[in-house]
Each structure stands twice: as structure tokens, then as C-alpha cells.
Amino acid sequence: MTITSLKDRIKQGLFLLDGAMGTQLIARGVEVGKCNDYLNIDLPDIVSEIHQVYFRAGSDAVLTNTFGANKYALARHGFGDKVKEINTAAAQIARRAAGGGKYVLGDIGPSGDFLKPLGNLGPEELKDAFAEQANALLAGGVNGFAIQTMTALDEVTIAIEAVKSVSGDLPVSASMAFDKAGDDYRTMMGVDVESAVTKMVSLGVDAVGFNCGTISLDEYVELAGKYVSVVKQLGKDVLIFAEPNAGKPELVDGRAVYRVLPEEFAAAAEKIHSAGVNIIGGCCGTTPEHIRAMCEKFRVSKK
Ligand SMILES: [Zn+2]
Numbered sequence: 001m002t003i004t005s006l007k008d009r010i011k012q013g014l015f016l017l018d019g020a021m022g023t024q025l026i027a028r029g030v031e032v033g034k035c036n037d038y039l040n041i042d043l044p045d046i047v048s049e050i051h052q053v054y055f056r057a058g059s060d061a062v063l064t065n066t067f068g069a070n071k072y073a074l075a076r077h078g079f080g081d082k083v084k085e086i087n088t089a090a091a092q093i094a095r096r097a098a099g100g101g102k103y104v105l106g107d108i109g110p111s112g113d114f115l116k117p118l119g120n121l122g123p124e125e126l127k128d129a130f131a132e133q134a135n136a137l138l139a140g141g142v143n144g145f146a147i148q149t150m151t152a153l154d155e156v157t158i159a160i161e162a163v164k165s166v167s168g169d170l171p172v173s174a175s176m177a178f179d180k181a182g183d184d185y186r187t188m189m190g191v192d193v194e195s196a197v198t199k200m201v202s203l204g205v206d207a208v209g210f211n212c213g214t215i216s217l218d219e220y221v222e223l224a225g226k227y228v229s230v231v232k233q234l235g236k237d238v239l240i241f242a243e244p245n246a247g248k249p250e251l252v253d254g255r256a257v258y259r260v261l262p263e264e265f266a267a268a269a270e271k272i273h274s275a276g277v278n279i280i281g282g283c284c285g286t287t288p289e290h291i292r293a294m295c296e297k298f299r300v301s302k303k
Contacts, residue, residue, distance in 0.1 A: 010171060021067070024053075047065045130158065209279070
């Protein structure tokens with residue numbers, strides 16, 4: 001079956017992503033702290049079921065269960081030599097769940113370490129690691145890539161360059177995680193919105209975004225406005241995507257709890273869209289109910 005290429009599809013207007021994977025795995029009995037990425041190998045049915053639930057809720061695309069499937073993050077669980085196997089399996093699981101007409105984005109998260117001199121990583125080896133992951137996702141059939149939750153400008157730069165070196169015609173998006181810093185927003189590594197957007201756009205991504213910040217929904221709406229104005233100033237043809245958490249996490253017994261209700265999430269998504277953001281999904285704490293409420297709200301408002 002031929003479907004519109006993802007690059008063309010995301011330019012046609014609103015494009016809705018899925019919600020959280022991690023919290024859904026935990027809800028299905030997966031132990032906290034387990035290697036979620038290895039579940040693509042040892043519990044593929046659970047991963048597939050979560051993808052299917054999001055597609056039924058109305059998502060146009062899901063992200064592969066590969067947030068921590070680069071060799072450095074996997075090595076912390078003893079799976080550093082399983083990058084190819086895990087990513088290819090994850091992409092195949094998501095592609096099968098998608099069927100025709102729906103899309104799969106290969107999810108690429110941070111290494112969990114820092115580049116030298118702050119950390120142990122050299123730029124070339126880090127680039128190789130991200131390219132290795134992207135290649136394996138490609139082999140499994142992804143329709144595009146989502147580099148996510150980045151906090152350092154040097155790491156996101158290397159990730160984008162690595163993914164673009166293997167992605168061919170497929171679209172590449174990149175997003176960073178912002179916290180509130182006084183009147184402004186900065187990543188954990190101190191990167192402001194203008195520097196983040198300007199850098200990511202200069203590297204030729206198809207979409208720039210933000211996800212997983214420890215901020216409220218109203219603050220996500222404000223952040224969306226800031227992204228839109230920086231992109232406008234740059235005058236580049238680039239899309240913006242947003243994946244807010246289900247509000248600001250509260251720590252209860254050492255676990256992050258997200259209290260935003262599906263209707264509240266949907267209302268914020270509508271405001272983010274009105275600000276000029278066309279690709280919207282949910283990060284931590286969002287459930288199929290949040291995504292369903294969002295999809296329904298947009299369906300009603302489009303009529
Ligand atoms: Zn998140």
C-alpha cells in the first residue's frame with residue numbers, strides 16, 4: 001500500500017503523535033528501572049499493544065520504544081552490544097502495529113553521558129553511536145526520526161548530524177527539554193530557546209520541538225509561542241512539534257506523579273496548536289486517554 005510520505009504528510013496540517021511509553025509499560029506490570037528498550041526483544045506483545053492502543057486513540061504516528069537504545073544507555077543495562085537487534089525489532093513492531101496509512105518515528109534519546117571535557121564521550125564515537133541506532137531503526141522500516149529530550153547543544157548537534165547522515169529522504173525532527181528559569185526557559189544544561197531553535201534549524205531538521213520539560217501546561221503554551229516567534233524570525237520553512245508532559249511532575253514516594261486530566265491536556269494542546277504548532281503528542285504521564293481527548297477535540301474543532 002502506498003501512503004503519502006511522512007515528509008509530505010506533516011506539511012499538510014495537524015499531525016498527532018502518541019503519548020508516553022514508559023508509564024504504560026509500568027501500568028502493564030513492567031518493573032520500574034528495567035531496560036524498557038530490551039522489551040522489544042523479550043516482551044514485544046506488550047510494546048505492540050501500547051502502540052495499537054495509541055493508534056486506536058487517534059494518533060497519526062507512534063514513536064518506537066527506543067528512547068534509551070543507543071549503545072551507551074543500553075550498556076548501563078548490559079545490552080551495549082544489542083543496538084541493532086533492539087532498534088530493528090522495535091521499528092518492526094511499531095510498523096506492524098501501524099498498518100497502512102499510519103506512521104512510525106524512530107525515537108532517539110540522549111546518551112546519558114556528556115561530551116568531553118564534562119564527560120567521557122568523544123564527538124566521533126558519539127556520532128557513530130547515534131548513526132548506528134538510526135541505521136538499525138531504518139532497517140526496521142521507520143518513516144522518520146524523532147531525536148528527543150536533549151539538553152546539551154553539542155549532543156543534539158551530533159545527534160542531528162548522525163541521523164541525517166543515514167536518513168536519506170526521511171524527515172528528521174529534534175527536540176529539547178526545557179525547565180522554567182526565571183522569566184525564561186532553559187534546558188538543564190542552560191540552553192535558551194533562541195539558541196536551541198537556531199542551532200537545530202541551522203542543521204536542516206524538518207521539525208524542531210520541545211518535550212518532557214518540568215513545566216506546567218500553561219508554561220508549555222508560552223514555550224510554544226516562543227518557538228513560533230524564533231522560527232518566524234529565522235524565516236525558515238520548518239515545522240514545530242510539541243510533546244508536553246501531563247503537567248508538572250509531583251514526587252510521591254519517590255515516584256513522579258502527573259495529575260493533569262485528559263480534558264485539561266486536550267485544552268492545552270489546542271492552545272499550543274493555535275500558537276502555530278502542527279505536530280503534537282504527549283510525553284511523560286500522558287496516557288491513551290489524554291491522546292484520545294486531544295484527538296477528539298481537534299476532530300470537533302476542525303468541523
Ligand atoms: Zn517525558
